[in-house]
Amino acid sequence: MAVIxxxxxxxxxxxxxxxxxxxxxxxxxxxxxxxxxxxxxxDPAVREKxxxxxxxxxxxxxxxxxxxxxxxxVFQDPTAKARLESILHPRIRERWTQLAxxxxxxxxxxxxxxxxxxxTSAEHFFDRIVTVACSLETQLARTAARGLTRxxxxxxxxxxxxxxxxxxxxxxxxxxxxxHANLENQAAELAKTLPNPLS
Numbered sequence: 569m570a571v572i573x574x575x576x577x578x579x580x581x582x583x584x585x586x587x588x589x590x591x592x593x594x595x596x597x598x599x600x601x602x603x604x605x606x607x608x609x610x611d612p613a614v615r616e617k618x619x620x621x622x623x624x625x626x627x628x629x630x631x632x633x634x635x636x637x638x639x640x641x642v643f644q645d646p647t648a649k650a651r652l653e654s655i656l657h658p659r660i661r662e663r664w665t666q667l668a669x670x671x672x673x674x675x676x677x678x679x680x681x682x683x684x685x686x687x688t689s690a691e692h693f694f695d696r697i698v699t700v701a702c703s704l705e706t707q708l709a710r711t712a713a714r715g716l717t718r719x720x721x722x723x724x725x726x727x728x729x730x731x732x733x734x735x736x737x738x739x740x741x742x743x744x745x746x747x748h749a750n751l752e753n754q755a756a757e758l759a760k761t762l763p764n765p766l767s
Contacts, residue, residue: 570677570678570695570696570762571668571671571672571677571678571680571693571694571695572589572593572595572677572678572679572680572694572695572696572697572698572762573680573682573685573690573691573693573694573696573697573698574586574589574679574680574681574682574697574698574700575681575682575683575684575685575686575697575698575699575700575734575738576683576699576700576701576731576734577683577701577702577707577725577728577731577734578683578707578711578721578724578725578728579702579706579707579708579709579710579711579714579721580700580701580702580707580744581700581702581710581744581751582681582683582700583599583601583681584748584751585698585700585742585744585751585754585755586599586679586681588751588752588755588756589679589698589755589758589759590677590679591755592755592756592758592759593677593679593759593762594677595676595677595678595679596667596671596676596677596678596679597678597679597680597681598663598664598667598678598679598680598681599681600660600664600680600681600682600683600684601681601683603659603660603663603664604656604660605633605635607656607659607660608633608635608638608656609632609633611659614655614656614659615627615633617655618638618652618655621651621655622638622641622648622651622652623637623641623648625637626638626641638652639720643720643723649727653684657684657688661688661690664680664682665693668680668693677762680694683728684728685697686729686733686734686737687728687729691737696739696740696762697737697738697739697740698738698739698740698741698742698758699731699734699735699737699738699740699741699742700742700744701731701734701735701741701742701743701744702743702744702745703745704725706744706745707721707725708721708722711724740758742754742755742758
């Protein structure tokens with residue numbers, strides 16, 4: 569059964585869509601952002617590398633990752649951003665590629681939500697790729713609701729492959745400027761088409 573990659577820009581709604589698609593496919597779901605948060609919080613090797621190779625203040629005195637401080641650092645320093653990614657991305661990829669291998673063996677569909685799918689050259693791991701897209705205005709409104717400033721949101725958007733390129737590289741494009749119900753309908757319709765060419 570298929571391994572589906574879901575990507576898109578910040579605030580596009582890819583997390584919501586991934587959950588919907590996984591539900592309609594009866595698929596397992598892997599969230600790369602959640603894996604990154606878990607690694608930051610719970611992996612001693614990751615903590616050691618970040619505090620020694622990036623900056624000691626990446627963690628609070630009680631041992632929790634200071635995500636705001638880490639975010640500020642990578643916004644200001646492209647070298648630090650690249651180093652952080654070199655620490656996290658191989659570990660995240662190892663997790664979802666192992667899960668994908670297990671799912672292929674058991675004929676279980678898998679949806680992998682991975683924001684930097686194209687940026688990390690992961691295309692060849694997936695049977696189909698979906699880009700979830702929306703307007704810049706919608707992206708900025710959604711990120712503002714999460715507490716990010718416009719400057720922070722625009723910095724993240726600039727650091728990623730342009731949306732037009734992500735849509736051109738995908739097998740399917742889902743447009744998410746509308747309602748939750750509209751997104752649900754798109755997930756349901758896409759789930760109907762996916763098994764046929766992949767069976």
